[in-house]
Amino acid sequence: MSSKHLPGWQTRAVHAGETPDPATGATTPNIVMSTTYAADPSVQFSIADQEGAAAAGYVYTRWGNPTIQQLAKKLAALEGARRCVLFGSGMAAISALFLHLLKSGDHVLMSDVTYAGASELANEILPKMGIHIDRVDMSDLEAVEKAIQPETRLVYLETPCNPLCRLTDIAEVSRLAKRVGAWVAVDSTFATPLATRPIELGADFVIHSLTKFLGGHGDAIGGALLGPKQELLALQQNALVRLGGIISPFNAWLILRGLATFPLRMKAHETNALIVAQWLEAHPKVKRVIYPGLVSHPQHELAKRQMSNFSGMLTFQVEDGPGTAQVLAKHLQVFHYAVSLGHHKSLLFYMDTASLLQSSFWLTEIQEASYRVFAGEGIFRVSIGIEDASDLCADLEQALSNV
Ligand SMILES: Cc1ncc(COP(=O)(O)O)c(C=O)c1O
The missing domain is CATH 3.40.640.10 (Type I PLP-dependent aspartate aminotransferase-like (Major domain))
Structure with missing residues (x-):
């Protein structure tokens, strides 16, 4: 070269x-x-x-x-x-x-x-x-x-x-x-x-x-x-x-x-995450989805400028977070209900706002308000893997039907 x-x-x-x-x-x-x-x-x-x-x-x-x-x-x-x-x-x-x-x-x-x-x-x-x-x-x-x-x-x-x-x-x-x-x-x-x-x-x-x-x-x-x-x-x-x-x-x-496969994997994470984010956004039981690649992300313009791949991380909110977490942990078959992120496998975990603020963040009232703009009462943090996107959506569909 x-x-x-x-x-x-x-x-x-x-x-x-x-x-x-x-x-x-x-x-x-x-x-x-x-x-x-x-x-x-x-x-x-x-x-x-x-x-x-x-x-x-x-x-x-x-x-x-x-x-x-x-x-x-x-x-x-x-x-x-x-x-x-x-x-x-x-x-x-x-x-x-x-x-x-x-x-x-x-x-x-x-x-x-x-x-x-x-x-x-x-x-x-x-x-x-x-x-x-x-x-x-x-x-x-x-x-x-x-x-x-x-x-x-x-x-x-x-x-x-x-x-x-x-x-x-x-x-x-x-x-x-x-x-x-x-x-x-x-x-x-x-x-x-x-x-x-x-x-x-x-x-x-x-x-x-x-x-x-x-x-x-x-x-x-x-x-x-x-x-x-x-x-x-x-x-x-x-x-x-x-x-x-x-x-x-x-x-x-x-x-x-x-x-060795990192750039290939990132393309798959991004493609899948966008499909799952759009699918979740249209789901009647989902209140809000946050993904930098979605036009609805409050900072989508900055994301387009600063990120040449929107990565595989997204969050979503539902009416009853803790109850839904119990149901998803029991019924999901492709996703693992687990912490961590960035794996080839899709992972999902519920993060309750009040307990996270108390255990880890200790925010002031103003900071708490801006935290809640993105998280409400709590979020499912989702790490989208490199499986087939259609299987990820089908897994979420069957698990959410039990809520
Ligand atoms: C953004 C970020 N930074 C740092 C860490 C800590 O990394 P490790 O678990 O490898 O110590 C994590 C772990 O989840 C993370 O999400």
Whole structure:
């Protein structure tokens, strides 16, 4: 290929980071489970010089591992990032970013709705370390502008956010954050790099729970943090060598394997999700459907601008959420009534607004009102898989007929 030609997404998903194994010629990556490597005696035990150590070869798997390295390179190529560091889970990537960037006295502006684990980290753990957190509805740019302070060090958001599927304009928030020199981190798990590449829009860091669409098969937990090279080298030393939350090479290998079909899967997730969303919107027992690809999504124009794939996540509301959850859990045959998302299989789970606000979000009255605009009393969060869309609609039809 000419040096000017940039490979497409499917080619990157198949080839980036991988070469035939130099020892055996194997064309599919081997899993390297070794914890330790015959070392060059010039490598010191100190890990102060990560780059020097990497150049000298592998030493110990917590510092670096060939299978993990292959996955990191593939993800960096898909996201358009300079560097990628991998973790044992999405939450390990998020907590590593916070612990690395922040110190006592720093201010963080965080979206008021994020994955519940990240919200609980911000509500319950970071304040004990002297880190000040303000939460804001990141879809409201005026509110974001007012809430950013000269001492804001990090702006943290998800788009579409879990569980609401509410969007944030990454380019605009990044522009506001840059005025005060704050870092911007985007958890892009719902969107994936096939839909949105936050770094191209001005963000500094991107987070993925690899457990979801990127791994894609519901069989491996992992997390990724992508961003600028120098900062991630320092972070790698702090977060992996000193805090230790590395991904298992076996999980890295499973995710590497899953990634080969990632763009193909995302197209199927999107096609199916649009069919199911439109079908649900026309169903008499369904009050409201939220899917970025629907014209009725309150931010459909932003979705069209910022997402080149509307992904597989949607929500819907019914009259009696808890009662319907009981019926669906009993009668669904293709969908699994289960948490998590982004798997090849379709998953669905009811999220009650009052209990989620109490356990995880702790929103102010104004924030609660804007949460309820998207969620009412509660939502079914639906992750649409890659089965036949007609079977998904038929499954929902037969299960809802029992309500
Ligand atoms: C948007 C988002 N970010 C992060 C996480 C955490 O990922 P993990 O379960 O891999 O720790 C999740 C998990 O559901 C999520 O939905």
